[in-house]
Amino acid sequence: MSSDSSTAPQAADHPPVQQLQTELLQELGPDVVVTDPAVMDAYRTDWTRDASAGQPLAVLRPRTVDEVQAGVRWAAARGIPIVPRGAGSGLSGGSLAVDGALTLSLDRMTAIEIDVATRTAIVEPGALNAQVKAAAAEHGLWYPPDPSSFEICSIGGNVATNAGGLCCVKYGVTTDYVLGLDVVLADGTLVKLGGQRVKDVAGLSLVKLFVGSEGTLGIVTRAILRLVPTPPPPATLVASFPTVQGAADAVVAMCARVRPAMVELMDRASINAVEDYTRMGLDRSAGALLLVQSDAPGEAAVAEVAVIEAACIANGATEVFATYDPEEGAGFVAARRAAFPAVERLGSLLLEDVGVPVPLLPTLLTGIEDIAVRNGVGIPTVAHAGDGNTHPIVVFDAADAAMARSARKAFDEVLALAISLGGTITGEHGIGRLKRAALSDQLGPDVMALTLRIKDALDPAGILNPGAGF
Template sequence: MTSSLAASPPALAPLIADLPPDSVIVDPDRMAGYRWDRANDPNAGMPLAVVRVTSTSDVRAVLRFASEHRIPAVPRGAGTGLSGGSSAVDGCIVVSTERMREIDVDPTTRTVRVQPGALNAEVKAAAAAHGLWYPPDPSSFEICSIGGDLATNAGGLCCVKYGVTTDYVLALTVVLADGTVVQLGGPPLKDVAGLSLTKLFVGSEGTLGIITEAVLRLIPAQRPPATVVATFGSLDHATATVLDITRRMRPSMLELMDRASINAVEDVTSMGLDREAEAMLLIQSDEPGATAAAEVAEIEALCGIADIADQRQVEIAVIAHAGDGNTHPLIITDRTDPEQTARAETAYGEVMDLAIALGGTITGEHGVGRLKKPWLPGYLGPDVLRLNQRIKDALDPLGILNPGAML
């Protein structure tokens, strides 16, 4: 049921009084859906309350209350993340931006002012109505929120040519841990006054502040792309082809699937994919003849993942944004089988270690969250990790913002 002063814990009464009606949920059954993102973190806690904010002033009220009472605050968008970045912790306030959906396109300046609860697809549609385009396109673009994209610096299929979320952020409105509201950046495409704090908050996973509005850059609508699908008898041949393509042109999409992924897709879609192929490339070009200097070196990484799968006797399906070197190894396991689950978790850690050993990163676009946090120190090193923590401590001295995520 909808919360009220009478039905809510007395400690929440001042907060409820500062917010619009029906903003606060305290019913455990209704809060259950806000505990997890799609990572299904088994350690997710039970919130004290869920607040469905509608404005910057709502978020300011929540964080002032949380800071005063030292209550953790976990921001949440659409809950489509895969790293546990929005997992609730016991006794926290989940700050849900699902009701913050305003979108305002300015075709003259080719910008869009958007609240964090708006879906990526809604922003794309609003831009398209003016002949414009917002390129970042994570695979979940139809259901993921812009706030989540900002929090994780999301990429997508076309980022090989058009870049990731941070490349389109011109300005942010951010509420800090103590409730202070700051305006960062602005509409000008060129602005070098002061430190580039917008870049600091994009990708910070809600650990430094909560983004309540963004001004994003738009570009002219994409040309209709030409598509080529190619299958290969070996991963080596497929990755060699990736290198050959990227030496000669800059495709707008260059995706790789290994045999396990091909068969998984075919099982669901029955679209006629070649089950005998060891790899498949999906290539699109929206500007035939364009050249680029980018190169991708994935052969060693892909072969290393295959070795881990063999050694641990688990199935690891690999899909990849091959054009920019971003792989998604998907470890397939039966969670009801403890022994198989243990092997899968060991393999997961070894894949993380392999990525670091090959000079890669533990996350290319989904964020660190809670699932990949154990490998962050090994990736960053002690000095850079301390620097990250010092920035976090400066902006969130009480440690109330999304505790346990990333840092």
């Protein structure tokens, strides 16, 4: 398979669109198949709002795995591409519609079952992250992966991108909680991988292969997720700094000594965008703000907060505030979660999630500031700073062609900077379609070739999410 799969695979002599739609309706029925252009339009893009989204042949909205298999078999027999889709909250263009392809939305497969004895959740892909958390909480359990969009993102999408979030500095990312997957392959075969077992090394680690594969190797129809006991209510510390450099240096210092449950950073531009959006009383003059939480039990939290506070003061914090009131702390977390919708109001966005080893975080953040100045664009930045994962958000006016070119140049320079620092072009959002050109720069030719060999083995016709990932 060629590495150039930015468009749908070419299948010879397809019947006319209307004929294909009629066949599909006869195969799966009008409850599953959507062909109305006005309805399909809602399934064309993700949160990137990327103008390159195509016009699908149809949207499939199955309720059962049998219907997923039937749709995939129908498409495979005709060489028609399939774009799997979760809740459409993705930030890398991974579920953008492809011209003439099927968009397969899993949004109606939402069942959740909690097994307390095994501390697992058996979840269909359309269930939202927040719904899984709520179902687990009823039994005193917790599902840790915590994207900022947890209220609107789906488990299927989380698995597809190996999503992380605010708590991953201590608790890890999606793959750390996936014990099993049901996956429909490119020919319609259903395979069941893993199970409700904490330890299992029989055979290759195929569960891990599919987590983060962005729908390019198979379509997840069920996930078995590991749950943990609910941690104690967190203590929260907020610190203001004159510069991003100082805040990043404080992160390096504190993370060398303690393991906080959350370490989030906001730069001045993102602080002001959030304050405009929420009116929460954030310090607009701060060059950066750190939001740090400890969920250690009892006096251990007090000790952790003391270490964190000392690191902040030693690195130039102008104000440090700590609270042990969970509701007060939740207010600060809400401000951080508001960053994307707040910045979205400033213009068109190119969203990144580059990451580096934590000691290089100061270099990455100051480098992003330089890239913004050099290209004459705004790049508000928030970060899951405790694990080196940053979210530079390039803001521009899409109607201004020169500015759009500068924005794309800045976007590419941020990717190149992360790679040069031994980092990654995506920590949790996935490659999608927006970062695909830079993947080989990070992986190198040998790993890229191996990746394509795996893709060829599982999807020889190249029908699964063409143009996404690689």
